[in-house]
Amino acid sequence: MRKKRWTWTASAAAALVLAGCGTAAQGGSSGSQAGQAAGNADSKPVVTLTFGFWGDAKEEAVTLAAVKAFEKAYPNIHIQTEFGGPFNQYFTKLSTEVAGGNAPDIMQMDYDYIEAYAKEGQLLNLKGAKGINLSTISPSVLKSGYIDGGLYGIPNAIDCYSMIYDQNAFAKAGYHGQRVSWGQWAAILEKVHKLTGKWAEDDDENWQTFGYWARQQGQHLYNASGTKLGFAQSTLVSYLNYWANLRREGAVPPGTVTSLIKQAADPTDPMVPGKSLAEMTWDAYIVSFQSEMTKPLGMALPPYQPGGPEGLYLKPSQFWSIYSKTKYPQQAELFVNFLLNNVSAGKALGLDRGIPVSSTVRAALQKAGLSRPEQQEFTLTDQALKVATPIDPPPPQQDKEIDQDFANMVQAVQYGKETAQQGAQQFMQEANDLLQNGGE
Structure with missing residues (x-):
């Protein structure tokens, strides 16, 4: 039986915190098959x-604003939203719904999950779908939604890793958005910390x-x-030691803080109230962060490894997928097409999820004018x-559990319960066992 060494961390973290230890026209559908589908749907x-x-x-x-625009355009279709x-x-909720046979008709899907859901027969194959206009989407972008020849998700936006x-604060340390190496970035973080007395970056470990890091x-x-x-194990050890050194310098927060963060730009994120001053995350979060903060934010490409290959890649922010058991596939296609190609929907959604994949919507947004963080997002994507290199294939089905084991291992190292070498070795043994034997 597979042994787990880090299951203590969640309760231990909570105990430490409690003890005080932690500091409007349809784009592209007129006269097309998508338009014909819309007409048929309207008559029902x-x-x-x-x-x-x-x-x-x-x-x-x-998203609710885009839904409202759709219902106004198509009053015969009501959208019952399920905000997760x-x-x-x-995804915890979605897995339960799928198991019970009552998943949403249309669901937001992620690159890390789409292959598993598609291979389990939970997603509708949209290849050749008559209700969705795909001509506005670059084939290279659309390719990410294909699994074994079937199209199981339409990318709604593209995203890339960034430093926000x-x-x-960073200008005081002489940093103005230039791309730097990991070593240079650590020196900048330490300088920012000394100048401000704050955590220079979230512990984005x-x-x-x-x-x-591994791609580099x-x-x-x-x-x-x-x-x-x-x-290699040495690659993981070097990564853990990089962050451990920054923690020792006080440049990033301790595990008692980072273990509580639920999501970027969330109230639990120390960057939102200004307790930390940077975060490595997807570029789309610049919009959410800036809406919560008064100080101007900068955005840059993340650090590189000197002499190493380029690790940066473009990722579909999310997909719009349709449940294979939906009773209304035609209407579901119409809704997905609206979210992708309708200018009103595009303006409502903005750039919170990334740069829209539809060329029609992108042109309309730029013509209408962009806010400062939105323009920053466009510029960084350019x-x-x-420099971006191809994205890795979707991860195996065990990725979610391995991701959680990784987070638990990182916390164990942060709390000093394991050395980087011990944590890396045990994690890799358990992950490979899970991948090869199901953990048995």
Whole structure:
């Protein structure tokens, strides 16, 4: 039986905190098959579609605005929204709904999950769907939604990894958004901390960021077949030591703080109230962060590894997928097409989830004018497109559990219960056992 060494961390973290130890025209559908589908749908009685999505409060608000625009355009279709809250909470709920055979008709889907849901037969194959106009989407972007020849999700936006930071605080340390190495970034963080007395960056020590680190070593989270981990133990140890050094310097917060963060730009995120001054995350969060903060934020490409390959890649922010058991596939396609291609919907959704994939919507947003953080997001995406390398294949089904084990291991190292070497060795043994034997 697979042994877990880090299950103590959640309760231990809570105990430490309690003890005080922690400091409007339809885009592209006129005269097309999508338009014909719309006409047919309009002639039917009112139907109700359920729509599940995750996000923060801002993402909920803009999504509801897009839903309202759709219902105004198509009063015969009612959208019953199911806001799932933060990412992990949403997928916990979705897995329960899928198991019970009552998943939402339309669901927001993530790159890390789409392959598993598609192979389990839970998603509708949208290849050749008559109700969705795909001509506005770049084939290279659309490619990410294909699994074994079927199209199981339509990317709604593209995203890239970025560094979001307090512009004024980092300017004092001589940093103005230039791309720097990991070593240079650590020195900048230490200088910002000394100048401000604050944590210079959140401790962004997670499975996702480690994947970016590994790519810069010519390695990956998983091998090509997804049957074992794709990186060396020394790569993980070097990553853990990098953050441990920053914690010792006080440049990033302790585990008692980072273990409580639920989502970027969430009230639990120390960057929102200004307790920390930078965060490595997806570029779309610049909009949410700036809406919660008064100080101007900067945005830059994340650190690079000197002499190593480029680790940066563009990722579909999310997909719009349709439940394979929906009773109303035609109306569901119509709604997805609206979210993707309708200019009113595009203006309502904005850039909170990333840069829209529809060329029609992108042009309309730029013509209408962008806010400062939105323009920053557009600019960074342009920079990323010049250097980005292909995204890794979707992870294996065990990725969610491995991600959680990684978070638990990181907390154990943060609290001094394991050395970086011990934590890395045990984590890799358990992850490979899970991938190869199901943990038995």
